[in-house]
Amino acid sequence: MKRLFAIxxxxxxxxxxxxxxxxxxxxxxxxxxxxRRVGASRAKSSKTASDYQARPVAIQQIWLRGFxxxxxxxxxxxxxxxxxxxxxxxxxxxLHPQTAHTPSGFDRFGCTSCHGGQGLATSxxxxxxxxxxxxxxxxxxxxIEAGCGRCHTGGNVPEAAILSRGRELLASxxxxxxxxxxxxxQFRSDAPPLAxxxxxxxxxxxxxxxxxxxEADPNARMPNFHLAADEIEQLGAYLFGQxxxxxxxxxxxxxxxxxAGNPANGKKLFSESRxxxxxTVEGKGNGSAPELSHVASKVxxxxxxxxxxxxxxxxxxxxxPRYGLDEIQTRDLVAYFEDEMKDxxxxxxxxxxxxxxxxxxxxxEKLFRRYGCFACHGMVGTPASEKFGPDLDGIGEKRAFSLDxxxxxxxxRALPAWLAAKIAGPRSFAPGLxxxxxxxxxxxxxxxxxxxxxLSSAPVPEAYRSEPLRPPSLVPGGEIGExxxxxxxxxxxxxxxxxxxxxxxxxxxxxxxxxxxxxIDYLILSYSIRPIxxxxxPVFRMSRENATKLADxxxxxxxxxxxxxxxxxxxxxxxxxxxxxxxxYVSFGCRSCHIIGNxxxxxxxxxxxxxxxxxxxxxxxxxxxxxxxxxxxxxxNYGLTPTDALRLTSYLETLRxxxxxxx
Amino acid sequence: xxxxxxxxxxxxxxxxxxxxxRRSRPANSSSASAAASPAPVSYDLRLGRGVFQHYxxxxxxxxxxxxxxxxFNLDPKPRDLSDPAFQKKTSDxxxxxxxxxxxxxxxxxxxxxxxxxxxxPRQVDGVxxxxxxxxxxxxx
Numbered sequence: 062m063k064r065l066f067a068i069x070x071x072x073x074x075x076x077x078x079x080x081x082x083x084x085x086x087x088x089x090x091x092x093x094x095x096x097r098r099v100g101a102s103r104a105k106s107s108k109t110a111s112d113y114q115a116r117p118v119a120i121q122q123i124w125l126r127g128f129x130x131x132x133x134x135x136x137x138x139x140x141x142x143x144x145x146x147x148x149x150x151x152x153x154x155x156l157h158p159q160t161a162h163t164p165s166g167f168d169r170f171g172c173t174s175c176h177g178g179q180g181l182a183t184s185x186x187x188x189x190x191x192x193x194x195x196x197x198x199x200x201x202x203x204x205i206e207a208g209c210g211r212c213h214t215g216g217n218v219p220e221a222a223i224l225s226r227g228r229e230l231l232a233s234x235x236x237x238x239x240x241x242x243x244x245x246x247q248f249r250s251d252a253p254p255l256a257x258x259x260x261x262x263x264x265x266x267x268x269x270x271x272x273x274x275x276e277a278d279p280n281a282r283m284p285n286f287h288l289a290a291d292e293i294e295q296l297g298a299y300l301f302g303q304x305x306x307x308x309x310x311x312x313x314x315x316x317x318x319x320x321a322g323n324p325a326n327g328k329k330l331f332s333e334s335r336x337x338x339x340x341t342v343e344g345k346g347n348g349s350a351p352e353l354s355h356v357a358s359k360v361x362x363x364x365x366x367x368x369x370x371x372x373x374x375x376x377x378x379x380x381x382p383r384y385g386l387d388e389i390q391t392r393d394l395v396a397y398f399e400d401e402m403k404d405x406x407x408x409x410x411x412x413x414x415x416x417x418x419x420x421x422x423x424x425x426e427k428l429f430r431r432y433g434c435f436a437c438h439g440m441v442g443t444p445a446s447e448k449f450g451p452d453l454d455g456i457g458e459k460r461a462f463s464l465d466x467x468x469x470x471x472x473x474r475a476l477p478a479w480l481a482a483k484i485a486g487p488r489s490f491a492p493g494l495x496x497x498x499x500x501x502x503x504x505x506x507x508x509x510x511x512x513x514x515x516l517s518s519a520p521v522p523e524a525y526r527s528e529p530l531r532p533p534s535l536v537p538g539g540e541i542g543e544x545x546x547x548x549x550x551x552x553x554x555x556x557x558x559x560x561x562x563x564x565x566x567x568x569x570x571x572x573x574x575x576x577x578x579x580x581i582d583y584l585i586l587s588y589s590i591r592p593i594x595x596x597x598x599p600v601f602r603m604s605r606e607n608a609t610k611l612a613d614x615x616x617x618x619x620x621x622x623x624x625x626x627x628x629x630x631x632x633x634x635x636x637x638x639x640x641x642x643x644x645x646y647v648s649f650g651c652r653s654c655h656i657i658g659n660x661x662x663x664x665x666x667x668x669x670x671x672x673x674x675x676x677x678x679x680x681x682x683x684x685x686x687x688x689x690x691x692x693x694x695x696x697x698n699y700g701l702t703p704t705d706a707l708r709l710t711s712y713l714e715t716l717r718x719x720x721x722x723x724x
Numbered sequence: 725x726x727x728x729x730x731x732x733x734x735x736x737x738x739x740x741x742x743x744x745x746r747r748s749r750p751a752n753s754s755s756a757s758a759a760a761s762p763a764p765v766s767y768d769l770r771l772g773r774g775v776f777q778h779y780x781x782x783x784x785x786x787x788x789x790x791x792x793x794x795x796f797n798l799d800p801k802p803r804d805l806s807d808p809a810f811q812k813k814t815s816d817x818x819x820x821x822x823x824x825x826x827x828x829x830x831x832x833x834x835x836x837x838x839x840x841x842x843x844x845p846r847q848v849d850g851v852x853x854x855x856x857x858x859x860x861x862x863x864x
Contacts, residue, residue, distance in 0.1 A: 158766060158767040158768055159767070159768065159846055160767055220771075222774060593793070593794075647834075648828065648834055649828070649834060649837070650826075650827070650828065650833070650834035650835040650836065650837060652835070653783070653794070653797070653798055653835040653836075653837070654794070660797075661797060662783075662794045662797035662798065663794065663797065664782050664794050687842075688842060693778065695778070695779060695782070697779075697826075697837040697838060697839050697841070697842045698841040698842045699837070699838065699841065700838075700840075700841040
């Protein structure tokens with residue numbers, strides 16, 4: 062009995078001792094003791110060295126009361142993260158690199174809000190989440206910008222280029238058409254409606270396209286659905302079995318009966334219209350719209366003529382402007398396409414209509430629904446609000462054990478690897494999956510995975526959220542709205558928060574910037590203002606009447622009242638001011654980027670006709686801080702005094718094109 | 725006693741492999757994901773590269789050799805930033821100073837503009853870091 066009692070007491074004592082012993086042996090303690098040594102050895106004075114040596118060994122933590130009561134104990138080991146003398150020290154003691162929120166924001170943001178992982182844990186494996194299936198793992202550094210996206214919930218984040226690119230790709234690839242994502246419920250794909258297919262293309266061309274859109278057109282935004290040959294036949298039969306809307310059918314029929322045009326004139330029109338500001342020809346051009354080198358082997362002549370005359374009747378959401386080309390000019394343009402822009406190796410019947418087999422067509426319709434084609438192309442009787450694929454909110458927080466790796470036993474059990482593989486080859490996980498593949502480059506794939514990893518199930522607390530402002534549209538309705546829509550100004554330019562990014566010239570304050578007379582001439586006969594930019598404003602063949610209306614509207618609506626039109630405030634500049642301004646122009650080296658007369662660089666706009674183009678108030682405003690206009694403006698801020706800015710303005714105001722207008 | 729030993733041995737047999745599995749897995753996944761994604765460049769270097777490519781490349785060229793497409797309009801020509809001799813004789817502080825105050829500010833050609841009021845101190849430091857990475861390796 063005594064013996065039993067002795068044994069049980071010893072066992073009891075041992076059990077009691079386990080916990081303190083475990084604590085004493087925790088790795089962070091030796092890490093902290095090592096930090097004392099590292100800190101002391103790097104210290105510049107014996108005082109700081111002894112400060113390091115006297116540091117107590119204890120758990121460190123950052124408690125974020127405002128951020129879901131988050132507790133981050135990462136600084137228990139990462140002791141030098143906010144210590145400026147630890148730059149370049151060995152890990153885990155190294156100073157955190159400077160970012161927008163560190164080191165000044167450690168107390169506000171902690172660590173796990175950007176890096177992920179488990180803040181409460183005090184052992185390396187648990188904190189970093191490398192213990193299989195334990196807690197949410199840290200974001201790998203390659204995808205770290207996903208952390209930015211948790212709070213910066215939408216749009217372009219200037220300091221997170223990869224995240225921003227990923228978001229752009231999610232939108233341009235049409236991901237939001239099938240998948241619901243918070244804040245993207247307004248998304249509508251600009252893929253064309255398919256009702257006019259029977260009159261648009263031929264069986265051979267459609268087969269090529271469906272087999273692999275990217276192979277038929279390197280600029281194609283439609284992903285590859287990896288359709289089998291019989292599926293292609295069925296879909297083709299369904300698409301060719303539709304009734305072309307009567308109005309479009311009549312236009313196409315009438316156009317296809319027209320006589321041939323003059324290809325030489327068409328060639329001239331093609332370059333004047335600056336089609337390659339969006340399209341490409343053999344890869345040359347912007348690439349945001351289809352490649353045109355084989356266009357005459359892809360679509361029928363009648364459709365092409367009717368489309369060029371009024372693209373918006375065929376696809377109301379297309380980014381293609383409606384040019385003011387007349388009937389003969391479009392005919393010449395199409396004659397040029399038929400002469401030179403066709404696939405000379407294509408079979409002769411590539412544009413022959415597909416023979417429609419009813420049974421196949423019915424199967425095709427089922428396929429059209431099964432693959433979710435309607436999500437981008439639309440279909441009568443399918444509600445647009447219903448999403449075809451699974452919601453993506455929260456995908457960035459999925460734990461590896463909840464993912465279906467299917468046949469992909471080769472993948473590491475981690476979310477980023479799963480997402481990357483899913484995007485590269487969605488069908489490789491299991492047979493019968495429907496998601497297409499998008500053919501992203503490795504950089505783009507990384508960007509998309511970053512953007513996906515940023516999608517959390519619940520938004521971060523309000524105080525941490527940085528959402529892009531969505532101000533009301535600044536585009537008017539009525540006649541002016543129609544003109545802006547007709548010429549699709551917003552496909553390239555920006556007005557307020559709307560618009561594309563092809564042009565570097567926002568129109569939001571166009572009225573404070575340019576002169577009305579210049580703008581009218583420019584709209585009628587556009588030229589390149591910044592010669593280094595390959596994308597140029599097209600010549601729309603706009604009537605003087607439309608140009609005047611648009612110029613009047615732009616110069617009267619889009620005005621910034623904070624920019625005075627007369628910067629000299631009623632005291633006109635003297636000749637000596639202009640002389641002084643010219644001297645400043647030379648001494649600041651403005652000519653490295655601007656051309657005046659016959660010398661200078663071509664980074665910025667040539668300035669020989671500045672006074673014809675720009676308003677003096679705007680020149681002065683620009684000179685005082687170019688980046689206030691566009692954050693990425695290349696013109697450096699010279700920090701000019703107001704007097705110097707006015708002197709330069711008065712010099713530039715003397716630069717006028719010889720009478721007879723600009724160019 | 726014997727039974728306890730057997731139980732203990734059995735326990736070790738169970739615990740050890742599972743401990744091994746838990747250790748080996750993360751090692752696998754980290755090496756595989758490292759292979760799948762490119763090596764991350766440090767934040768500051770990336771920042772500097774972005775700024776360099778946006779503002780400086782136009783004249784100084786992709787690799788800093790002074791062959792940007794606007795270079796032929798300039799006289800004197802832009803500095804070859806990759807030149808090891810130049811890199812050696814110029815301190816980080818001098819580079820940052822030239823970026824901030826421009827050629828005119830440091831007694832060189834005013835064709836190099838001052839960027840001190842356009843770029844933040846952090847961006848300037850990033851550009852200096854990036855310029856250092858452009859240094860030509862001997863023998864290449």
